[in-house]
Amino acid sequence: MGNFFNFVIEHLAQFLQFTAFANMTIGHVIMICIGLYFIYLAIAKEFEPMLLIPIGFGILVGNVAFAPGYQIGVYESGSVLNYLYFGVLQGIYPPLIFLGIGAMTDFSALISNPKLILIGAAAQLGIFGAYCLALALGFSPTEAGAIGIIGGADGPTAIFLASKLAPDLLGAIAIAAYSYMALVPVIQPPVMRLLTTPKERLIRMKPPRVVSKTEKVIFAIAGMLLTTFIVPSGLPLLGMLFFGNLLKESGVTKRLADTAKGPMIDIVTILIGLTVGASTQATTFLTMKSVGIFALGAASFVVATFGGVMFVKILNLFLKEGNKINPLIGNAGVSAVPDSARVSQVVGLEYDKTNHLLMHAMGPNVAGVIGSAVAAGILLSFLA
Amino acid sequence: MIMRREIKHFLYGIAVLLLIVAGTSVAKAQNASDLKLNEILVLNDSNSVDDFGMHTAWIEIFNSAYNTVDMGGCYLTDDLSNPTKYWIPTGDPATKIPSRNYMVFWADNHPTRGIFHLNFDLKNAKTIAIFNADGKTLVDKVDLPSEHKPDITYGRPTNESTEWVHLEKSTPGANNDYTKKKSAGESFVEFDPYGIGMTMIAMFVVFMSLAILFVIYKNMGRFFIRRGAAANKPVQSEVKVSAKHSAEEMSGEVNAAIAMALYLYQSELHDEENTVLTIQKVSRNYSPWSSKIYTLRKSPR
Incomplete structure (x- = not known):
């Protein structure tokens, strides 16, 4: 009988060793708190709930401490989470998200006022500003490239590039990119106000002209060919973006476009959010490098906003009165669609209740998507 | 007339497609064109041993493609006048070379020892060549030097090199360029x-x-x-x-109807329900249990 009780106690003790309580570290607790905070931000503050809920919950999933070797965690070969994470590691999910983005993006604002495209290029300064800073802080070139792309304010592009250049930092980079995308309304306005004069903030822009279907179709095809001919390494992202857009604009593939911008992008968003969140296991995530990545991410957003706004101010020097651009749309050159365009609108309305900048800001905003994908292609060409 | 033109365009399209397919099939059958002879050891005194523990001559092949290439069906020879001298069997998973990887054949003149053992040796070989599955298309060839030192291989210094030299270190099944990069x-x-x-x-x-x-x-x-x-x-x-x-x-009502339709379409009403169930109490002054009309069939009229 005594032996039996010993047997039961031994096995209970053994079972306790397998529970999360026994394997928990302070790092896991911190990460669970971060996950809960993300979920709180998403539900209570409605900051990017589509991203922060899956990522926040993924952080909880990834930080339930377990005894290794049972094919549970996202990093254990053969586990279910590992299979789902494969799409992140191999850069499969980001192009699929770009397909959906293409299918839901209307490039009319851009086509009707093509000079806004250039703002999307100027705002990519954030990427290379962060790259320089990362090099100065001692990150390796590939790590610096992967960190720099946070400045593009484009989650899928950041994941795509990080999976190719610095897979070890993927979790931290993805979390930083998505967090700062959600914080665009907090980061950008002070920089915009600092760089603009009251007179500039009141500039009214011409309403965009109506764009024909033919122009939109040509844009999807010519845009893909031109950008990928220059930067072929951006093909997975740019090819899918413009393909999705062609599905939308052709008008004859409505079902495909609906699927791309609806169920498909939803499924991929769920998978990418959950697995990226789960990849932030405290054991691999809580390092000084992650802290550095977060600091550089914030800096990159500031530099990107600076680049966009300053470029508009410089451009205005060469434009005639009446054709000038409101520099408050310069921040929208980063590709956080449509959040940064919304920031332009909100800040613009603070100074003139009748000056709606949203439609104008959408131009540089979608150009930013193209610009950041091109920038990712360049970094991949030079550093991979 | 329009139908005729469409048929004409369709036929042109098919013709172009067939030409492209025909062109690529000749040029890229099995993707074997990406195979390269990479390293050869003629005199094996104390170098690598084969799966029978024998020191024999070997030939290393490199798949320069970024996809797996199946060597099955191709030919290896030491005689250009006999391009189909050794046929590599098809249908064997072992003949598939992964992307940017290597495969070694033992030139021991013992083909009964397995598919990687050739039916010729390199004692008097002047040339080694790979031929495509058609037995006519030359994929790669190398002319061997007249003299060989024991255990010193002859190969490309790097994977991309077109030049062949005697290598300081033999690397069967691995990259010839072992310097740190x-x-x-x-x-x-x-x-x-x-x-x-x-x-x-x-x-x-x-x-x-x-x-x-x-x-x-x-x-x-x-x-x-x-x-x-x-x-x-x-x-x-x-x-x-x-x-x-x-x-x-366009009357005002039509405009209003269009605007309403657009509004409903854009706000996607009814796509998302609020998922709240409400139970409305139905007041009845009678109970079916007490009413005979619910238990009796209606009389036919």
Whole structure:
């Protein structure tokens, strides 16, 4: 009988060793708190709930401490989470998200006022500003490239590039990119106000002209060919973006476009959010490098906003009165669609209740998507 | 007439497609064109041993493609006048060479020892060649030097090299270039430690890409505006008529209906329900249990 009780106690003790309580570290607790905070931000503050809920919950999933070797965690070969994470590691999910983005993006604002495209290029300064800073802080070139792309304010592009250049930092980079995308309304306005004069903030822009279907179709095809001919390494992202857009604009593939911008992008968003969140296991995530990545991410957003706004101010020097651009749309050159365009609108309305900048800001905003994908292609060409 | 033209276009399309398929099938059958002879050992005294523990001559083949290539069906020979001397069996998974990987054949003249043992040796070989599955298309060949030192291999110094030399170190089944190399990133940073060069180049390329789009769309926009203006320019007499028609055809109710339809479509009403179930109490002054009409069938009229 005594032996039996010993047997039961031994096995209970053994079972306790397998529970999360026994394997928990302070790092896991911190990460669970971060996950809960993300979920709180998403539900209570409605900051990017589509991203922060899956990522926040993924952080909880990834930080339930377990005894290794049972094919549970996202990093254990053969586990279910590992299979789902494969799409992140191999850069499969980001192009699929770009397909959906293409299918839901209307490039009319851009086509009707093509000079806004250039703002999307100027705002990519954030990427290379962060790259320089990362090099100065001692990150390796590939790590610096992967960190720099946070400045593009484009989650899928950041994941795509990080999976190719610095897979070890993927979790931290993805979390930083998505967090700062959600914080665009907090980061950008002070920089915009600092760089603009009251007179500039009141500039009214011409309403965009109506764009024909033919122009939109040509844009999807010519845009893909031109950008990928220059930067072929951006093909997975740019090819899918413009393909999705062609599905939308052709008008004859409505079902495909609906699927791309609806169920498909939803499924991929769920998978990418959950697995990226789960990849932030405290054991691999809580390092000084992650802290550095977060600091550089914030800096990159500031530099990107600076680049966009300053470029508009410089451009205005060469434009005639009446054709000038409101520099408050310069921040929208980063590709956080449509959040940064919304920031332009909100800040613009603070100074003139009748000056709606949203439609104008959408131009540089979608150009930013193209610009950041091109920038990712360049970094991949030079550093991979 | 239109049907005829469409059929003509369709037939042209098919013809072009067939030409492309035919062209690529000759040039890229099995992708074997990506195979390269990479390293050869003629005199094996104390070098690698085969799966029978024998020191025999060997031939290493490199798959330079970025996809798996199946060597099954191809031919290896030491005699160009007999290109089909050794046929590599098909249908064997072992003959598939993964991307940028290597495969070693033992030139021991013992083909009964397995598919990687050739039916010739290299004692008197002057040339080694790979032929495609058709037995005619030469994939790669190398002329061997007249003299060989024992255990010294003859091969390409690097995977991409077209030159063949005697190698200091034999590397069967591995890269011939074993020297430590800098990654692309390391090489880049060596000349650009602060990232200024990268910033300049990359911003130039990003600007150039989007500037090209800008130029094209600026001009295309002008073209479409001009074309639209020309197409929409009505004849003077038509202006009054069309204005009258549109006023008559588009009543306020129609506009309101269109606006409502658009509003409903854009706000996607009914796509998302609030998922709240409400139970409305149905008041009845009688109970079916107490009423005979619910228990009896109605009498036919």
